[in-house]
Amino acid sequence: MDRRDFVRGAGALGSLGLLPGAASLAGEPSGSGEGTGVASRDAMLGLLDTLRELQDTYLTPRYGISRPADIAEGERMLAHLLHTGLQFFLEADPARPRFTPYVTPQRKLLGDNPDALYYFAPIRGDRRYRIRGRLGGATFTSFTVEAGSGEGGAATASVAELDDSRLEVAADGSFEILLGGDRPATGNWMPLAPEAGQVTTRHYYETPACIAADPHAGQELDIEAVDPPPLAPWGGDAGIASRLGRVANFVREHLALAVPDPASRPDIPWVSTTPNRFAAPGQWRSESGYGNLSAWYAMAPYVLRPGEALEIRGRFPDCRFANVVLWNRFMQTFDYTRRQVSFNRNQLQYEDDGSFRLYVAHEDPGHANWLATEGRVSGLVYWRYLLLVTPPQAVTARVVSL
Structure with missing residues (x-):
């Protein structure tokens, strides 16, 4: 018997309910479930x-x-x-959560980042949890608790935040964080508001090849409920x-x-609505409580005809992490597994004075710092800066002919 015959046979047993009257024993209707009336x-x-x-x-x-x-x-x-x-x-169970990658090269949303690994876990504000992990080679690590997503909705606010500048870490890079309940006398702890619905983790890297494109990359990370309730029927x-x-x-x-x-559409100061022109960077916290509270951003659309390139000049501020990435209009990255569609600070070549010059172009502009558009005549250029020491300045841009 091959596997297909086995699956057919097992399916036939399942359709019989295994026992006469099994539906009545389970307290459910014994009908086929066709039509309305079945939730x-x-x-x-x-x-x-x-x-x-x-x-x-x-x-x-x-x-x-x-x-x-x-x-x-x-x-x-x-x-x-x-x-x-x-x-x-x-399959979410806030009583026994697990971390799931927020985005992958094949599943993108909410402004994904080729230089970061993100994880999601569903939680409840009336329970307690323990997170264990290891920093690894991440340049920046943070944890936020979001409200408003308990029933699957979009998070409305970040109600707690802890990043690695305040995280107690062991000599081997490992850490443990308690979520909810009373604050312990020692150790890492994050409060849980009653409306808490998820915990989000962010792990940024400035590796020579973008971390999200590495199929073997992953963060050592785990979450468990403290004193979980007894298992309930399915x-x-x-x-x-x-x-x-x-x-x-x-x-x-x-x-x-x-x-x-x-x-x-809200007026966000650091979001330029003029193609190929950037505003001064700003923070999410000035517009919304949901997001990375340690970051500054700047964004502008690009519009380029064939034979044109957007030349961008600037200088990175003193900060923990910085990069630039190309998105489509829905805040999804272009294909970073086969093209260079983003740059972190360790991927760029710099001018003699420490500044940079890069090009957004449909074809190779003859310069090492080329962000490939994949042939899209328009898109978004997005900058991130984390844990700033000096204020970031707006980059300058101009359209040039190739």
């Missing part, structure tokens, strides 16, 4: 309806999305959000319906973040 079926139909609704609402000319290429990017973004929502919430129809509902919430709220209404 998990309705939730799955609701998830599919959510995807159609989001297509019809956001991937439209009202949101500046009309070209086939832009629609294609939007459909891909929607698929990545669905993938992430399933990864995070279909949840049945209602439990699966609830999980699918969280997935739908995740996709809906995060697409709304990625595709803001042009009529209500």
Whole structure:
């Protein structure tokens, strides 16, 4: 018997319910589950309806999305959000959480970074947890607790933060952090507000090759519940319906973040709306409580015709970490596994005075500091600076002919 025959046979046994009257023993209807009236079926139909609704609402000319290429990017973004929502919430258990990579080279959202590893774990504000890990070669490590995401929604605020400048670390680079409950007399601790829904970890690297492109890269990291409750039954129809509902919430709220209404887009000082021109860097905390509270940013769109390049000149401030990356309009990185679409400070070649000059271009500009556009005539250029010692200055840019 080959494996296919075994799977068919096992499936046939499953369809019999194994025992006559098994459905009645489980306290569930014994019907086929077809049609409405079954919560998990309705939730799955609701998830599919959510995807159609989001297509019809956001991937439209009202949101500046009309070209086939832009629609294609939007459909891909929607698929990545669905993938992430399933990864995070279909099997999530805040009573026994585990860390899941926030983004991968094949699953991108919320402004991913080729020079960083991010992890997500679902938690509850009325429980206690213990995180163990090791810094490894990370240039910067931080932990934040976010509120507002308990039912799969987009986080609304960072309610606790701890980075490696205040983290007690053993000589071998290992650490332990307690979350929730009363503050211990010694050791690392983060409070948990009642509305806490997730913990996010950030690990930034300035390696010669971007860390996120390394298929073997990973962070030594673990989370466990302190005094977890006894294991409960699997949840049945209602439990699966609830999980699918969280997935739908995740996709809906995060697409709304990625595709803001042009009529209500907030005015963020460090986000330039003028193509090929950058504003002075600023911090998220001036616009929102959700984000890396140790970072400064600057962003501008680029628009380049064939044969043109955007020449950018500047100087990095004294800080812990800095890089620049190219995104599409939905804050997803270009393909960093096969092209140079980002630079950290250890990847650039510098001028004699310590400044840098780099080029955003469709084709090789004949300079080592080339950010490849993949042929996209427009996109976003995004700068990050962490734990500043000196204030960052705006870079200058001009369009040049190749």
